Amino acid sequence: RNTLTGLQGLSPAVIEASRGVGMTRGQRLWLVELPLATPIIIAGIRTAAVVSVGIATLCAFIGAGGLGDFIYRGLALRNKGLILLGAIPAAILALIVDGTIAASEWSIRVRTNPNESSWRARFKPVATFLPLLVILLGLLTNLWNPLARGDDRPVIRIASKDFSEQYIVGEMFAQLIEDRLKLTVERKFNMGGSMICHEALINGAVSMYPEYTGTALTTILKERSIASPAKSYALVSREYKKQFDVVWLPPFSLNNTWTLTVRRDVAEKRNWKTISDMAKKSSTLTAGFIPEFMERQDGYLGLQKTYGLNFKSVVDINSGLMYEAVKKGEVDVICGYGTDGRIPAYDLVILKDDKLFFPAYNLAPVVRQNVLERHPGIREALAPLCGRLDDATMQRLNFEVDEKKRSPAKVAREFLLEQGLLLTAE
Numbered sequence: 001r002n003t004l005t006g007l008q009g010l011s012p013a014v015i016e017a018s019r020g021v022g023m024t025r026g027q028r029l030w031l032v033e034l035p036l037a038t039p040i041i042i043a044g045i046r047t048a049a050v051v052s053v054g055i056a057t058l059c060a061f062i063g064a065g066g067l068g069d070f071i072y073r074g075l076a077l078r079n080k081g082l083i084l085l086g087a088i089p090a091a092i093l094a095l096i097v098d099g100t101i102a103a104s105e106w107s108i109r110v111r112t113n114p115n116e117s118s119w120r121a122r123f124k125p126v127a128t129f130l131p132l133l134v135i136l137l138g139l140l141t142n143l144w145n146p147l148a149r150g151d152d153r154p155v156i157r158i159a160s161k162d163f164s165e166q167y168i169v170g171e172m173f174a175q176l177i178e179d180r181l182k183l184t185v186e187r188k189f190n191m192g193g194s195m196i197c198h199e200a201l202i203n204g205a206v207s208m209y210p211e212y213t214g215t216a217l218t219t220i221l222k223e224r225s226i227a228s229p230a231k232s233y234a235l236v237s238r239e240y241k242k243q244f245d246v247v248w249l250p251p252f253s254l255n256n257t258w259t260l261t262v263r264r265d266v267a268e269k270r271n272w273k274t275i276s277d278m279a280k281k282s283s284t285l286t287a288g289f290i291p292e293f294m295e296r297q298d299g300y301l302g303l304q305k306t307y308g309l310n311f312k313s314v315v316d317i318n319s320g321l322m323y324e325a326v327k328k329g330e331v332d333v334i335c336g337y338g339t340d341g342r343i344p345a346y347d348l349v350i351l352k353d354d355k356l357f358f359p360a361y362n363l364a365p366v367v368r369q370n371v372l373e374r375h376p377g378i379r380e381a382l383a384p385l386c387g388r389l390d391d392a393t394m395q396r397l398n399f400e401v402d403e404k405k406r407s408p409a410k411v412a413r414e415f416l417l418e419q420g421l422l423l424t425a426e
Contacts (some may be wrong), residue, residue: 002044006037020079021222031062042105046098053094057086067093069190144202156371156378160189161195163319164401164408165256165339165363165394169210171412173365173382180381181424193292202244208367208378209247214359216240216366218298225298229255229360238250247372249379251364253390254339258299258358259350261336263326267349274354278333279307288317288331298359299335306357320402323348339391363389375387384421 010033018028034041057068070086077085156177160170167189174185188206191197194215200206216236217223221243226232229251237248260275272278278285293299294316303309311333317325322334323342336343336350340360363380372378393415400411416422 003041005035006040007033009040010036038105038150042101045320046101049097049101050094053090053097057090096347123140153193154374155186156208156375157186157188157206158208159191159200160187161194161197161209162190162192163337164398165337166210167408168394168397168401168412169363169389171409172385172416173210175409175413175416176381176385176421177378178389181375181377183375201246201366204368207371208365211366212361212363213251214257214298214361216248217359218302219249219296220421222297225302225357225359227356227359229362232360233364234360241369246366247369249365249367249382250386251362252386252388254363254394255360255391256394257338258293259336259338259343259353260303260333261323261326261343261348261350262333263329264347264349266332267351270379270402272351274352275303275307275357276354278351279309282309282311285311285332287311287314287333287335288322288325289314289323289335290319291316293335303357306355338400339394340402341397344395345399345403366368384419388419388421 014032014036018032023031048142056066057071059066059068067086067090070082071090072245113408156174158170158174158177162165170187170189174187177183178185188200188278191200191209194211197206197209197211198220203208213229213232213236214225217232218225221236221239224233226235233248233251240246240248256303260278262272262278267273270277270281289300294314295301300309300314315331317331322331323340323346325331326334326348327346338350342348365378367378397411397415400406401408413422
């Protein structure tokens with residue numbers, strides 16, 4: 001666009017003069033028109049480059065890493081420090097890219113104008129080298145990116161979804177494996193929703209991650225909801241092994257089911273105890289749901305059909321912000337997590353699923369079969385968690401991260417030490 005604008009904006013007198021001295025059309029383009037339009041062309045390139053740096057932070061939403069990881073995690077945890085940790089370096093990187101292109105422009109001006117000052121002439125090699133350096137760094141980053149490699153290295157790559165419980169449990173997996181098996185662990189946390197983590201697992205980009213039986217049953221396998229936790233686990237365990245060559249280790253006691261959550265004072269005032277009670281007034285309510293819940297059959301799509309929900313409006317909301325939004329009355333109902341510590345802390349109440357729509361969401365490690373064959377000790381290393389992680393415990397741990405802004409790694413380590421599960425505790 002800037003190239004076209006620059007060429008169209010040239011003075012007709014200059015074009016006429018170039019014709020007058022006998023230049024061909026090609027000579028006019030390369031010797032007159034493009035050099036004169038260069039400042040506008042490069043201005044467009046600089047703008048596009050800076051915008052691209054900003055857009056690149058969105059890679060975090062598909063688990064590709066980068067500075068967006070800090071921004072995304074900061075939004076989820078409402079941690080301004082993490083947001084700035086990603087945003088400030090991204091802004092600095094944009095300035096570096098912009099300055100590099102500007103330096104290249106100076107190099108062109110030195111070459112085409114012998115009257116330019118000598119310091120610019122000396123800067124020419126640097127200006128030419130900087131873009132090549134940026135490209136080289138990009139290539140090296142890609143080569144060292146574990147997601148670009150296969151599953152052949154003796155490294156356990158543990159992924160997680162994009163909320164606190166997953167960070168905490170993922171850290172427990174990592175710390176237990178490091179402590180008991182002395183293996184190198186790479187943490188690929190905050191990869192996004194269920195489908196991204198699942199695709200990364202079956203493609204070998206990660207070795208394992210914590211998953212919920214209800215999610216696997218309805219979202220991955222597209223099966224009908226099963227009320228029995230044992231039957232649900234048996235089905236997903238069998239089908240994952242058959243279809244994906246992935247092993248489900250024994251599940252934990254915690255059941256992090258989806259919920260519809262409202263303020264306690266509102267529920268008491270309107271005498272809401274069940275989802276059916278609330279559904280009668282849904283046409284007057286505003287719901288705040290996370291994007292994944294909006295698109296899942298075991299989420300809003302199926303819930304709407306089962307209960308006949310017809311909200312006045314439904315807004316997409318970040319999982320880290322939805323509890324505060326319902327607490328402040330910005331929305332009337334949210335899709336809470338059953339083990340989230342903010343539900344009791346914010347004096348919210350879970351509406352009973354009286355039609356038994358939601359399946360059991362017991363958490364368990366899912367591991368690639370070939371990883372488990374190479375490192376069979378993983379099964380034994382994670383086994384002690386089975387009897388120790390229940391709903392109440394997980395609510396307490398989630399609250400430490402979500403409300404007290406503590407590091408998931410520290411919260412996980414304290415729990416493992418408290419339970420005596422680390423063999424080499426410092």
